Amino acid sequence: MVRHKAIFLIIYAVLIGAAGYMFTSVPRGFIPQADQGYAILVVQLPEGASLQRTDEVAKRASEIARSVPGVKNAVTIAGFSGATFSAAANAATSFIIFDPFEKRNEFGASQRAPAILAEAQKRLFAIQEAFVLAILPPTVRGIGQGGGFKMYIQDRTNIGFPTLESAVNEMIGKANASGQVTGAFTAFNTRAPQVFLDIDRVKAQQLNVPIEASSRRCRRCSARHTSTTSRRSGERFR
Numbered sequence: 611m612v613r614h615k616a617i618f619l620i621i622y623a624v625l626i627g628a629a630g631y632m633f634t635s636v637p638r639g640f641i642p643q644a645d646q647g648y649a650i651l652v653v654q655l656p657e658g659a660s661l662q663r664t665d666e667v668a669k670r671a672s673e674i675a676r677s678v679p680g681v682k683n684a685v686t687i688a689g690f691s692g693a694t695f696s697a698a699a700n701a702a703t704s705f706i707i708f709d710p711f712e713k714r715n716e717f718g719a720s721q722r723a724p725a726i727l728a729e730a731q732k733r734l735f736a737i738q739e740a741f742v743l744a745i746l747p748p749t750v751r752g753i754g755q756g757g758g759f760k761m762y763i764q765d766r767t768n769i770g771f772p773t774l775e776s777a778v779n780e781m782i783g784k785a786n787a788s789g790q791v792t793g794a795f796t797a798f799n800t801r802a803p804q805v806f807l808d809i810d811r812v813k814a815q816q817l818n819v820p821i822e823a824s825s826r827r828c829r830r831c832s833a834r835h836t837s838t839t840s841r842r843s844g845e846r847f848r
Contacts, residue, residue: 643723643724643746643749644749645708645711645722645723646723646746646747646749647707647708647710647711647723648705648706648707648708648747649705649706649708649723649726649727649730649744649745649746649747650692650703650704650705650706650744650745650746650747651671651672651675651684651686651703651704651705651706651730651734651742651743651744652692652693652701652702652703652741652742652743652744652745653667653668653671653701653702653703653704653740653741653742654691654693654700654701654740654741654742654743655667655700655701655739655740655741656700656740657700657799657801657802657803658700658802658803659699659700660699661688661689661699663739664688664689664699664700664701664702664740665686665688665689665702667702667737667739667740668686668688668702668704669686670737671686671702671704671734671737671740671742672684672685672686672704674730674733674734674736674737675704675706675730675733675734675744677733678726678729678730678733679717679720679721679726679729680708680709680714680717680720680721680725680726681706681707681708681709681726681730682707682708682709682710683706683707684704684705684706684707685704685705685707686702686703686704687702687703687704688702689701689702690702690703691703691797693795693797694797706730706744708721708723708726709721723746724746727744727745727746730744731743731744761781761785763777763778763781771800772800774798774800775798775799775800778796778798779796782794782795782796807828809821809824809825
């Protein structure tokens with residue numbers, strides 16, 4: 611009986627040691643990339659680009675994606691930013707649908723999701739008018755090339771937008787250089803085109819045009835291009 615206990619204790623100790631070795635040697639954050647049958651295409655044009663121009667570029671990107679072997683179709687949403695999940699005239703998102711697994715298996719690794727994505731990205735480099743990026747959806751939602759976390763920087767002393775943008779870009783550069791973060795980016799941009807309207811109040815009064823009527827007309831013309839309105843330091847921003 612004592613002999614059997616000793617044997618079981620030795621086996622138990624070996625199992626504990628093996629479990630400890632596996633816990634320290636196997637990568638704890640390893641999640642294999644799964645082929646889910648589709649990919650996401652992000653199209654970003656310069657600030658101020660019209661929705662019509664964005665739609666044209668996004669259609670070209672979708673056509674190029676469809677020409678890749680293993681791709682069945684592509685659905686494009688112009689005016690939607692996949693990075694910020696908000697409406698943006700200079701952004702578009704496309705969903706690239708692959709052929710069924712059964713059909714792609716006949717061609718082996720050449721039509722697996724990573725190979726299709728690499729070929730699509732290589733062909734999309736032909737588009738010079740916009741930044742185009744093809745990514746695979748994360749295996750676990752929130753973890754992957756398109757997932758992560760958010761960081762916020764606040765201007766509590768009112769130093770101004772240009773300085774704030776410099777601080778944000780500096781933080782992004784350090785994050786990407788840390789080796790622990792990949793693909794850090796920001797949607798904050800102070801270089802967006804702006805229009806300043808100087809209403810001639812004297813002439814408006816001479817023509818018997820109320821100032822409020824002029825302002826209301828301007829709001830109506832710009833309403834469909836306005837995403838939100840905010841106030842900062844007593845000024846209104848759209």
